Amino acid sequence: MGFDLALSRRQLLRLGLGAGVSAALPGLLSSCGTNAPQRLLAAEGGFPQAWARQLPQGWQLQGVADLAQINQRTAALWSLSDGWAAAIPRQQLEPFSLPGALAELAPWAAPVSRLYGPADGAVYGFPWAYSPWVLLLRSRPDLVARSQEGWDLLLDPSLKGKLVLPSSPRVAMALVGNSLDRVESLRRQALAYDERDGLNLLLSGAAEVAVAPLQRVIPLLRRDPRLAVIWPASGSPLTWQLLLRPRGATLPPEAWLKQLGQAPLLEKLLLQGWVPPLPLPQLGQALRGFPTAVARLLLPSEQLLQRCWSLPPLDAQARLDLQTMWDAAAPPA
Template sequence: MQADSRPPSSSMSRRRLLQLSALAGLGLVGGCGRGSAVQLVYGRGELPAAWAKRLPDPWRAQPVDGPEAVLKARSAALMQLGDGWLEATALPQWQPFAATESVAASELWEGLAPEAQAPSRLFRPEPAPALAYPWAFGTWLLVLRNRRELVARQGEGWSLLLDPSLREQLLLPSSPRVVIDLALRQLGLPPGDPASLADPRLGDQLGRLRRQAAAFDDRDGLNLLLSGRVEAAVLPSQRVLPLLRSDTRLSALLPESGSALWWNLLLRPTQTRELPPLRWLLQAREAPLISRLLAAGWVPPLRRELLASALSSWPPAVAALLYPPQPLLARCTSLPPLAPEQRRQLQSLWDRSAP
């Protein structure tokens, strides 16, 4: 057979080069492109851009539309979830954080505040290992728009939600569990005590609170408040605090009885062999990044002394909302996943209190 006499091509055509460049940009070819990226999957708006863009190669931050989509991301090496979604997951779905590079994973936990220890174990008792890294936390705040007379009565605490002038001018959280927590605090009942749910006053109090609400929507609640469609809202601190310096119409209160805590977590799925980028995780505690996170309302749950310098640049009243004083923080409680019987009990209470 006669050999092919055509000379080997020494270069690609311009069209082929353009095709490969386009594919590389989409991550569809191998090598150093995004096709070989290690993904941190997060809900859109739930991870600060200033931090995400510092992820080291080969990590990439991949936003998706909401927690449901995060949980469906089978290729993720890290997942971001709020603590309210822990009930939708199973413990075998996660594996512990591990050491990588020259940084020991223990450095992550050494700086955490005591309140962060239980969420890191997904609320299992000690000595269970840490399955989640709680990188941000906060409270629920009562936010008022142009209601200085109610601000002057802040000593009344969460009972302000029942003021007659707020009837159908109040927006409450979409989570029934958080609303029940508010009703417990109005009555002075310990939110974490199972006996509190059996108090005969709770059903009536919860019904009164629900009748005040124009809507139950904390996701779009800030927009409704800013547009003047409601005059008060109970919102997670992260969404409110960035506006307090610039919008003089708004006042935010954390009553002395405290509130539920919200947690933002990073979890490591069992199917991944990738080790978490621990140096990147630790950057969230360091200047100048820590100041940018605080300005966006994201507060790392670190020991108080580690945040003192960054908080000192804020007005004292706002700094106390970012990181409440210890006596007040001690009255704030996390909401661990519910056992089936607890879930049925809360559902029954919610159904009975319907307006």
């Protein structure tokens, strides 16, 4: 039987969470002789410093502001969301041939590692973290008390003009189903479509509820006592983070990848909201010292995880159908 999760700031304060992942990225690590460093490119603020600090000698992390330009830069690794990763032509990638590290991940990460290709297809990515989309509420204890209603809370009349939705129409539609009436109702609620900068609207009080990946939410909870989180019992879309190897690039050391499942790095990642797709007992062991509510948010029941779903790439017709419905559901100008 599933459950709803509502987490308050006080529960995180008892854990002693820090302020979260800094947007500042580590500088150049020492390299071997005069050789150019091996570069790992990631969105600015989109890769955990705790893991970047463990990069081997001769490797460095570099943040990029525009992921659309990432394949125009020389790199040994890319760290991308599954949406960006699945859009890269396979001829621009090398297989991620480190079976020992991949074998340590939970079986349910396998489809993502193949970039949603066939079950017998090549592995092109190393899924290092996943995050569910959740509701972040500010000063709405009445809605928190109705958390069993799940995503239907987004259609509550009191949220008209007070709701921040994901920038992706596909994710927004996945929350309420592909019924034109429901999508129309959802779009009438929206103040903005921006899960990253739109969170500032929530913190400033212009919005009262935002939908965002859990990883981005956790660092905010310590800052504002009016915030609470709901992970609906019906499940959520998942967003993934993967490492990919551009064509001709060197593989990273397997020992560095395996650190994901080892202390103290694993605990540091969990504290920052990054959840590696490891077997549930292994994650449970790492969360033993966490308050129960925090542990359940970072590692919910297996039943709830089974109700969550990833978003594989759509073919051209399916994209057109969704875009057509999204456009048709737009409020009158």
